[in-house]
Amino acid sequence: MLFMGNVISYGELEELSNAFAASLCAMGVQKGDRVAVLLPNTPQMLIAEFGIWKAGGIAVLLNPLWTGHEIERAIDECEAEIAVVLAPFYEKINNLRSRTSLKSVVLSGLQDYFPESVRNVSGMDGKVSSSLFYGDFEMLAMIESHRNSAVPEITVHPADPALFLFSGGTTGKPKCAIGRHEAMIMTGMQVNVWFSLILGQERSVIMLNLPLYHVYPQVAMMPLAFLRSAPVALIPDPRDTEMLIRTVNRLKVALLPGVPTLFNALASHPLLKEEPQALSSLKLIISAAAPLHLETRARFEELTGATIIEAYGLTETMVSPACTPLLGVKKNGSVGLPVPDVDMRIVDADDGLLELPAGEVGEIIVRSPQLMTGYWKDPEETLTILRDGWVYTGDLGYLDDDGYLYIIDRKKDVIKPSGFQVWPREVEEVIATHPSVLEAGVAGVPDDYQGEAVKAWVVLRKDCSLDADQLKSWCRQELAAYKVPKHIEFCEVLPKSTVGKVLRRVLIEQHLAG
Numbered sequence: 001m002l003f004m005g006n007v008i009s010y011g012e013l014e015e016l017s018n019a020f021a022a023s024l025c026a027m028g029v030q031k032g033d034r035v036a037v038l039l040p041n042t043p044q045m046l047i048a049e050f051g052i053w054k055a056g057g058i059a060v061l062l063n064p065l066w067t068g069h070e071i072e073r074a075i076d077e078c079e080a081e082i083a084v085v086l087a088p089f090y091e092k093i094n095n096l097r098s099r100t101s102l103k104s105v106v107l108s109g110l111q112d113y114f115p116e117s118v119r120n121v122s123g124m125d126g127k128v129s130s131s132l133f134y135g136d137f138e139m140l141a142m143i144e145s146h147r148n149s150a151v152p153e154i155t156v157h158p159a160d161p162a163l164f165l166f167s168g169g170t171t172g173k174p175k176c177a178i179g180r181h182e183a184m185i186m187t188g189m190q191v192n193v194w195f196s197l198i199l200g201q202e203r204s205v206i207m208l209n210l211p212l213y214h215v216y217p218q219v220a221m222m223p224l225a226f227l228r229s230a231p232v233a234l235i236p237d238p239r240d241t242e243m244l245i246r247t248v249n250r251l252k253v254a255l256l257p258g259v260p261t262l263f264n265a266l267a268s269h270p271l272l273k274e275e276p277q278a279l280s281s282l283k284l285i286i287s288a289a290a291p292l293h294l295e296t297r298a299r300f301e302e303l304t305g306a307t308i309i310e311a312y313g314l315t316e317t318m319v320s321p322a323c324t325p326l327l328g329v330k331k332n333g334s335v336g337l338p339v340p341d342v343d344m345r346i347v348d349a350d351d352g353l354l355e356l357p358a359g360e361v362g363e364i365i366v367r368s369p370q371l372m373t374g375y376w377k378d379p380e381e382t383l384t385i386l387r388d389g390w391v392y393t394g395d396l397g398y399l400d401d402d403g404y405l406y407i408i409d410r411k412k413d414v415i416k417p418s419g420f421q422v423w424p425r426e427v428e429e430v431i432a433t434h435p436s437v438l439e440a441g442v443a444g445v446p447d448d449y450q451g452e453a454v455k456a457w458v459v460l461r462k463d464c465s466l467d468a469d470q471l472k473s474w475c476r477q478e479l480a481a482y483k484v485p486k487h488i489e490f491c492e493v494l495p496k497s498t499v500g501k502v503l504r505r506v507l508i509e510q511h512l513a514g
Helices: 010-026 043-054 068-078 087-094 116-122 139-145 181-199 215-227 241-251 260-267 270-274 294-304 379-385 424-432 468-476 504-513
Strands: 034-038 058-061 082-086 104-108 161-167 175-180 206-208 232-234 255-258 284-287 307-312 334-338 343-347 362-367 390-399 405-410 437-447 451-460 487-490
Touching: 010 043, 010 139, 034 043, 034 068, 043 058, 043 104, 043 139, 068 087, 068 161, 068 175, 082 087, 087 104, 104 139, 161 181, 161 215, 175 181, 181 215, 181 284, 206 215, 206 241, 215 255, 232 241, 241 260, 241 270, 255 260, 260 284, 260 294, 284 294, 294 307, 307 334, 343 390, 379 390, 424 437, 424 451, 424 468, 437 504, 451 504, 468 487
Parallel strands: 034 058, 034 082, 058 161, 082 104, 206 232, 206 255, 255 284, 284 307, 451 487
Antiparallel strands: 161 175, 334 405, 343 362, 362 390, 390 405, 437 451
């Protein structure tokens, strides 16, 4: 692991995670217990995950930038009693713990695995908090106190649950998708076979810049690196494009995963104009989680000289059903071909039964050995998406005569700004709580920078006033930044169906019509 100038070997990761596993067992963690993890991409993120797994637990990966309300709801959903958090988020967790199942918090500092020279220069002494609540612990101290402890004798099977990753499924209500240990290995092996055509068998540096609470880096990129025994470059802040550029240049990174927003930001960054060769070490770039515009792809390929491919996947499929071929034909508008061991069909979007021929648009369904087990304690919702071994994605698309997949639209209304998932109903509910709002509709609209942006159409109550900035401030109290509408349009009335349902499709059409 390569982090901020520090180098931690996989052997050291083994020792550190063994000690952390022993400390978790000493805290009472048993097989099947859920442990929430709210950490950026740091060594302690990987130490925590492997420690949880060795203790027989399930790592529940949460976005630390969520609001307290969102974190509280997620912890209630997974029933975690222990959370591993970064020091700046300790107060946020403490404010909600009395209303949740949480009993203990394990605290870590960003500087814990900085090189000693950096800590000395910056005055960081490794202390993360001077006043911990009773029953809470510092992660470093836990590891040090259990360095010589026996490795927990917990039998963990390949089919045991390893991860809870939050997804909106088909309804927009966030749920815990269960990923198995073997699913991560399977996906890593699929990706490795695909990418080795470019990467070869060299132990090239792989960058983990996208947040590891997302299925894309967690279930595809991280296992890929471990299967290849490849060094991983950890980037704690994915928005710090200057750090990313300098890290790629310094460590000679070969593989960069990203989303279209990142590539737009990189292509226009002034540092690349000063140092146009800064990204020349890149061999392979993967864009996923949102549509990649052809102009962005062409500009970035010219800038780096690397191969850029697209991938399509879902949390429920535990990543990559389809990927652009590396050496074969690349078709504009297509996300590529199904990867090894993945079956894909297009079925009638209304009944999901009739398989459609090439060229006809329908719902994309996927079958592969690594699909999620289901949603945690939600059999009803599981049955709506996982039927007879097939995941019904809710996405509309078609396969051409050569088997290439084209994504046309989403049957479900999830919005993906910069690759994040935003469910319209969640945003609508927050807007509707404002005393000046009568009703609201939310949908995704095309955006050159984000790929897709959140837009809200709002009807105010009679004799009430409200402007866009005020409403955005209101939303920020309950929603993560990427969920707050980028565009707000005030209107007299919203288009509705005969049963009173807001027609998001019509709102989007009106937006596109100008």
